[in-house]
Amino acid sequence: MELIDTIEQWAWIGWLVLILVFLVIEMLTLDFTFLMLGIGGLAGLLADLLGAPIWLQVIIAAGVAAILVLVLRPPLLRRLRRGEDPTPSNVDALIGLRGTVVSSVGAHGGQVKLANGDIWTARTEAGDLEPGMPVRVSRIDGATAVVRSDSPTPPTPAV
Incomplete structure (x- = not known):
């Protein structure tokens, strides 16, 4: 007590x-x-x-x-x-950004040039993308952009 x-x-x-x-x-x-x-x-x-x-x-x-x-x-x-800038910044600003394949992008790597001028290491979740193909950023995984094709034709499947 x-x-x-x-x-x-x-x-x-x-x-x-x-x-x-x-x-x-x-x-x-x-x-x-x-x-x-x-x-x-x-x-x-x-x-x-x-x-x-x-x-x-x-x-x-x-x-x-x-x-x-x-x-x-x-x-x-x-x-x-209330007064914050609603514009996404940093990695959030890259999601949905368009780009072009610089070197072949597959499940294990490649490079893309984004609309903002940055060149990123990239990979796809499915298929291969050839140089010159338009892409869109799906997400950022570390220092790698995960991209998907932004063209009406589907990507060629990986062999």
Whole structure:
């Protein structure tokens, strides 16, 4: 019983540490999840300062954090992302991009020149593509573009 009394006596320090950890993580992620958890920890700290038992502090902290994550976080994220540029960038911008086969592309390799001017190592999931054939990027697998034929004729099957 003495251990529980000691934990309840010093719980406020635990709440402060937890709140600080959540706020530091929130500054690194900017996703509002850890901010909501930190506010839940603040509710637990307030319950401790008002003399609530440790089990009630935890329930209050968890309840407040859950409500904030479910109710307040989604509109905050929408408001934060409202001004973002919707144009895909990096690898996402390559998906669906047209190109031309530079050297024969098969299941094990080849090269394509994409519409943006980049030359990529490429492979197909099915068939072979000959130089000059139009292609479209299906996905990026590491540093390799997985392409499919963009012409009306189907690719020739691999032998």
